[in-house]
Amino acid sequence: MIFKPTFSKEINYELNKCFRCSFCRSQCPVYQSKLNETWNARGRMLMIQLLRNGTITLDNNVLERIYTCALCKSCEEICPGLVKVTDIVRDTRRQLAEAKLGPLPEHMQMFENISKTGNVLSKQRPPELQEAIDNLPQRSETIVFMGCVAQYVYPKQLITLFKIMRKVGLEFTVLKDETCCGNFLNELGLKDESLKALAENAERLRRLRVKKIITLCPMCYNTFKHDLQELAPDLKVDVQHSTQFLEEVLRGQVLKPTRPLNMKLTYKDPCHLGRYAKIYDEPRNILRLIGAETVELERSREFSRCCGGTIRVPYSDLRNSLCNRFFEDVLKSKVDGVVTACPSCFHNLYSTAPYEIRGVFDIVEIVGYVTGIIDRLEDLTGLLE
Amino acid sequence: MDQRYIDELTRIVGAENISTEILELEVYSRDPTVVKGKAEVVVWPKSPEDVAEILRLANKIKKPVYPRGAGSSLCGGPVPVKPGIVLCMERMNRILEIDIENLQFLAEAGVSIREINDTLKPHNLFIPPDPASEVSCTIGGCVANNAGGIHAVKYGTFRDWVLGLEIVLPTGEIITTGTRTRKSVSGYDLTGLITGSEGTLAVITKVRAKLTPLPESKMVMTAFFNNPEEAGKASFKIMVGNLNPSAIELLDKTTMDTISQYLRMKFPPAGAMLIIEFDGPIKEVTDRLSKAETICKDDGAIEVKVSESEEESLKLWNARKTAFQSLAILGKASILIEDITVPISKVPEMLKRIHEISERHDTLIPTFGHVGDGNLHPHVLYDEENSDEYVRAMKATDEIFRTAIELGGTISGEHGVGVLKRKFFPLEHKAEETMLMKRIKSLFDPNNILNPDKIFPLEAET
Numbered sequence: 001m002i003f004k005p006t007f008s009k010e011i012n013y014e015l016n017k018c019f020r021c022s023f024c025r026s027q028c029p030v031y032q033s034k035l036n037e038t039w040n041a042r043g044r045m046l047m048i049q050l051l052r053n054g055t056i057t058l059d060n061n062v063l064e065r066i067y068t069c070a071l072c073k074s075c076e077e078i079c080p081g082l083v084k085v086t087d088i089v090r091d092t093r094r095q096l097a098e099a100k101l102g103p104l105p106e107h108m109q110m111f112e113n114i115s116k117t118g119n120v121l122s123k124q125r126p127p128e129l130q131e132a133i134d135n136l137p138q139r140s141e142t143i144v145f146m147g148c149v150a151q152y153v154y155p156k157q158l159i160t161l162f163k164i165m166r167k168v169g170l171e172f173t174v175l176k177d178e179t180c181c182g183n184f185l186n187e188l189g190l191k192d193e194s195l196k197a198l199a200e201n202a203e204r205l206r207r208l209r210v211k212k213i214i215t216l217c218p219m220c221y222n223t224f225k226h227d228l229q230e231l232a233p234d235l236k237v238d239v240q241h242s243t244q245f246l247e248e249v250l251r252g253q254v255l256k257p258t259r260p261l262n263m264k265l266t267y268k269d270p271c272h273l274g275r276y277a278k279i280y281d282e283p284r285n286i287l288r289l290i291g292a293e294t295v296e297l298e299r300s301r302e303f304s305r306c307c308g309g310t311i312r313v314p315y316s317d318l319r320n321s322l323c324n325r326f327f328e329d330v331l332k333s334k335v336d337g338v339v340t341a342c343p344s345c346f347h348n349l350y351s352t353a354p355y356e357i358r359g360v361f362d363i364v365e366i367v368g369y370v371t372g373i374i375d376r377l378e379d380l381t382g383l384l385e
Numbered sequence: 386m387d388q389r390y391i392d393e394l395t396r397i398v399g400a401e402n403i404s405t406e407i408l409e410l411e412v413y414s415r416d417p418t419v420v421k422g423k424a425e426v427v428v429w430p431k432s433p434e435d436v437a438e439i440l441r442l443a444n445k446i447k448k449p450v451y452p453r454g455a456g457s458s459l460c461g462g463p464v465p466v467k468p469g470i471v472l473c474m475e476r477m478n479r480i481l482e483i484d485i486e487n488l489q490f491l492a493e494a495g496v497s498i499r500e501i502n503d504t505l506k507p508h509n510l511f512i513p514p515d516p517a518s519e520v521s522c523t524i525g526g527c528v529a530n531n532a533g534g535i536h537a538v539k540y541g542t543f544r545d546w547v548l549g550l551e552i553v554l555p556t557g558e559i560i561t562t563g564t565r566t567r568k569s570v571s572g573y574d575l576t577g578l579i580t581g582s583e584g585t586l587a588v589i590t591k592v593r594a595k596l597t598p599l600p601e602s603k604m605v606m607t608a609f610f611n612n613p614e615e616a617g618k619a620s621f622k623i624m625v626g627n628l629n630p631s632a633i634e635l636l637d638k639t640t641m642d643t644i645s646q647y648l649r650m651k652f653p654p655a656g657a658m659l660i661i662e663f664d665g666p667i668k669e670v671t672d673r674l675s676k677a678e679t680i681c682k683d684d685g686a687i688e689v690k691v692s693e694s695e696e697e698s699l700k701l702w703n704a705r706k707t708a709f710q711s712l713a714i715l716g717k718a719s720i721l722i723e724d725i726t727v728p729i730s731k732v733p734e735m736l737k738r739i740h741e742i743s744e745r746h747d748t749l750i751p752t753f754g755h756v757g758d759g760n761l762h763p764h765v766l767y768d769e770e771n772s773d774e775y776v777r778a779m780k781a782t783d784e785i786f787r788t789a790i791e792l793g794g795t796i797s798g799e800h801g802v803g804v805l806k807r808k809f810f811p812l813e814h815k816a817e818e819t820m821l822m823k824r825i826k827s828l829f830d831p832n833n834i835l836n837p838d839k840i841f842p843l844e845a846e847t
Binding site: 019 | 404406407408409411412416417429455456457469474475478490497499503517518520521522647703705707709710711
């Protein structure tokens with residue numbers, strides 16, 4: 001297939017900056033799973049240069065390398081050339097989409113789900129969440145942007161957040177007709193579609209005169225924190241990730257833990273919360289403030305391992321491999337469980353967790369438990385049998 | 386390559402460890418340099434027996450084999466310059482033994498230096514040579530190229546740490562060289578011969594090397610000078626002043642400027658800077674640091690600053706690591722990275738001469754490097770499409786090599802000769818010496834199948 005991407009001056013500059021030094025071998029989780037340079041950031045950069053020059057043509061191998069980049073930014077943390085690898089991959093995907101050569105059929109299914117049902121999973125809200133939403137006011141200056149994964153798969157994370165917010169006396173609601181924020185579409189190169197999805201939500205925010213958004217999902221967080229400001233600069237909205245909110249109320253002692261956790265945990269930095277949003281300290285502070293015993297993994301913060309969140313569909317085997325590598329570190333650290341602050345990370349880790357640990361937990365539910373909002377440990381979503 | 390040989394290679398390594406896909410062939414035909422190769426097949430052996438079988442086959446059909454570690458060479462070392470087999474060691478990546486009692490370890494060739502040191506850290510041990518690419522470069526590649534790095538000034542290069550090797554000869558024999566002992570004079574030093582042979586004599590499959598305790602403390606200072614020559618003089622005085630620094634790096638003005646733009650860092654206005662590190666017991670480190678400070682000030686340093694925190698030191702080392710990349714700001718498409726090394730007393734003279742060469746040929750030559758051990762990295766910048774500029778750049782490069790040799794130096798301190806420096810090889814080595822080396826090569830590799838056309842100049846180049 002003929003596909004010769006052309007890039008803006010800025011992207012070309014970034015692409016030409018890669019001098020194949022090899023540092024990214026030490027970070028790229030997909031390379032470390034495959035041990036083949038064509039799956040590494042350096043290999044991908046050379047591959048895109050060769051596509052641009054017409055030296056190679058598009059085939060399934062090339063497509064696979066383009067869509068298996070987890071966009072986790074691990075390589076960017078180590079790159080001495082500060083090459084914006086993820087921007088280059090995203091722009092290549094955008095051009096593939098424009099040429100109708102991408103994304104993959106499985107991705108298009110997700111796009112259709114969003115178009116038809118407003119959510120990537122094409123699911124109905126679970127009744128307990130719907131009931132909680134029905135009890136929220138029609139309008140408020142503060143909203144919780146629920147996100148797809150928590151809303152349709154792990155509702156307890158949201159219901160717990162609602163209860164915590166109520167407990168600290170914060171008035172809030174949700175966009176009752178919330179649809180996908182569009183972040184995932186942008187990651188797939190469907191830039192226009194992603195902007196359209198965001199614009200729909202922007203309209204809702206404008207209509208309800210929302211002043212503050214709290215998100216559970218780090219991808220939603222980045223969309224509203226950055227893309228929304230670009231799309232609708234007139235909307236002056238304060239955007240907070242749930243970990244920032246929880247840290248604030250725990251630090252101010254508006255919310256106080258009432259019982260110990262009695263589990264040793266390690267915190268898994270989600271790529272989109274850590275490397276993208278630079279929110280590293282707040283989740284750790286939360287765990288400290290609730291008195292949880294924690295252990296840092298050998299690779300954490302900027303160098304934390306990716307769970308394969310964005311490539312799970314259709315590359316679930318690769319996702320499994322990435323998660324297994326992560327759990328090797330976890331088992332070495334001898335903790336009882338993993339806590340994270342991203343519904344997608346939670347999903348990937350929970351789906352692949354080894355039975356040697358007690359569970360994978362969402363940080364909101366952990367706070368819910370120590371404050372008595374969640375009754376028993378057994379009620380935590382990620383507890384393994 | 387004939388399909389039956391591909392089939393044979395597939396039988397040896399298994400279908401998941403071989404590729405003839407165009408994408409793999411292209412990616413594995415390159416390293417960081419401009420040298421381009423022509424891989425016909427990429428194979429990933431999993432054991433020395435795999436390597437031996439591959440080499441036996443290649444030797445039989447006289448097909449070139451190009452061993453490759455992390456592919457971070459700066460001289461075209463692993464590039465398959467002739468159509469042939471790329472032999473990737475990245476899947477032989479286990480640390481086999483950490484022998485704390487005897488302060489040594491045994492690892493397969495494909496393990497990275499960082500991984501080895503991460504594994505050793507809980508034991509408070511490390512292997513000190515750390516090329517800039519230590520996060521990714523492999524122990525096999527480092528030994529094959531006798532790599533150095535910023536700490537070589539105190540700790541030496543890999544040659545000083547390797548005890549023994551498991552190697553596979555181009556004719557397929559698996560041989561163990563060296564010993565587990567700290568010293569040995571028992572037969573020819575084959576370990577020493579293979580170390581730095583750039584993958585032309587044998588394929589390294591395992592490395593046994595020494596370890597040493599991690600230093601108790603580290604401190605870093607920066608000193609700013611009017612010009613590189615003055616910085617070079619101060620560096621020389623520190624070296625001969627029995628201060629035993631663990632690193633002395635020089636950055637010239639152009640590099641300081643590009644780094645400060647690139648990383649938005651601020652340096653005081655100066656013509657050159659030194660980054661100096663001491664490690665060891667804290668009292669000794671602070672004492673030496675203050676002596677180095679006095680030397681720098683006496684030698685005309687405009688400003689001297691001791692890093693106040695580990696974070697600040699780390700920032701400086703990151704800046705140093707980014708030096709090469711930051712040159713992109715100068716907007717020249719092509720860069721020749723040199724790694725000439727001169728006797729330490731000649732460093733100021735070499736720096737002065739590089740400056741003169743740069744002016745004479747109106748060519749940008751930002752220079753930085755391991756000034757403490759005399760290893761400099763002048764970077765000759767040019768635009769390939771500008772033929773006049775290209776000619777001037779080549780003339781400047783030639784003069785840099787000639788000057789280094791004239792001052793008693795070498796064309797390569799730590800990167801190796803590979804492809805890029807082979808035409809300068811005769812400047813340093815007389816015909817008789819080269820002939821002896823070539824005889825050694827043919828003794829190991831009678832059919833010249835292992836990493837051919839590296840180190841020695843091609844006929845057309847002489």
